[in-house]
Amino acid sequence: MNLYRPELKRFRFLRWFDFRSWRLGMLAYILNRVTAIGLVVYLYLHLAVLFLLAQGPSGWDPFIQIARTPWFLMLDVILLAGLLIHGLNGLRVALTGFGYGVRSQKPLFIALMIFAAIVLAVGVFKMFMG
Amino acid sequence: MSLQVTLKILRSRPHQEQRYDTFDVTVPDAANVLDAIEQAWAHHDRDLMFRHACHHASCGTCAVRINGREKLPCIAPVKDYDGGEIKIEPLRNFPIVGDLVVDVAPFFQNQEASDFIITRPTENELDGKAIAHTQGLDPESAPTVPFNRFENCVECGICLSACPTMSADYKFFGPAGLAAIKRQLDKTTDANEREKLLHLADDEHGVWRCHSAWECTEACPQSVFPAESIMALRKEINAQRFKKFFRL
Amino acid sequence: MKNKKSSWGWFWQSVTGILLILLVGLHMIAHHFVAEGGIRDFQQVIAYLSNPIIILTELAFLISVTVHAMLGMRSILFDLGLSPQWERVVTYGVVVIGGLTVLYGFWLTYAILAQGSAPTAFLFR
Structure with a gap:
């Protein structure tokens, strides 16, 4: 099918983000895509950092001094939020695709996101206070 | 009483720059947006290309985007767009013929891929429930009275325009086409026919391509629930896979 | 459509x-x-990895996350509206990148265990 979207000819990836409607399903789709890209970037950063482990204590232990600072923990909060949003929203996609909760995908999404917020709050509390 | 509105209509012609034209029109209080477009055509610019037929949401011909959202202008009250300007653009994800008219051929090709027809076979029940017969009809004779219902889908193309996957992947089969497959599936118990239909849906750019944004169902003016159909097809295909796997 | x-x-x-x-x-x-x-320091990592069940879980994690990430990236790239040729390039691309990622993960596990004298190091020798 031939597309006619002259406004998006140059930046085709903008078609991923249809901001016209802020309905829940659309929001879920955009959130899923943003977190997906973020998590893949994180995955490879993580694997690269783990290379330090291969160099033994002299490579790894200086790194964990940085990793234990509050500023670094802030990045962990972002990671945790991304994982929760992506994972639980993905659960909605998988469940509806297997025929569960199709007619109640909106409440399902809201419930999962509330759950995500609770887990995030608990996680942040544990990270900084625990 | 009458309403003053300004229409801002996207004008396109082949090989010409697109532009927005504004038309100030006066319409009756109860007018719908389509009436306003007709006013613009009748009194301001006979070159304006738009398309319509029935004026009551049963032909699906006039679908456009009103202030960015896909709507049937024939049932969209002007009153709902209080505050002056109404932006009217053609549907997305279709080739534009001119102004508000798009080429819907690709839509119908996918509708026909599953031999979808817009009339339902004669039936006495709807979705498993007996149809409440017209008052006054002799109940004795009721079951023998043939019902010839139309499918819900009015083939307006709104779901394809609203779908974010459709605008990203031009090969996507589209919500309407997939909903048509689901309807055909519901109509048959023939194993071969069902297999063929599921095979048609089971494609990289078919039922699996959908990103579950549910925009088609939200935008559909006729309760076709295309997203739910897509999920039902996925469930059906997944169930088949499980059956096949565990029988081995 | 027949060979679909x-x-x-x-x-x-x-x-x-x-x-x-x-x-x-x-x-x-x-x-x-x-x-x-x-976060664990090096000695704690070695101690943690001394359990073979932990190693298997981590490797299962590595494989699933790679498969999931590659399928996801493929799907996202397909959303650029690619030609069939480019779709093939992307498909082979994610298979190769995914394969290399898993290989790297296995090698890394081996390298870490070889660094310390973890009881399970023999699994990777």
């Missing part, structure tokens, strides 16, 4: 996705919430 292959991408995306909810959960809890100070 059915598509398993979504299926495996979902299966690995559901697996990952468990495995990521375990991974995060094990590495950041149970571990002292939110």
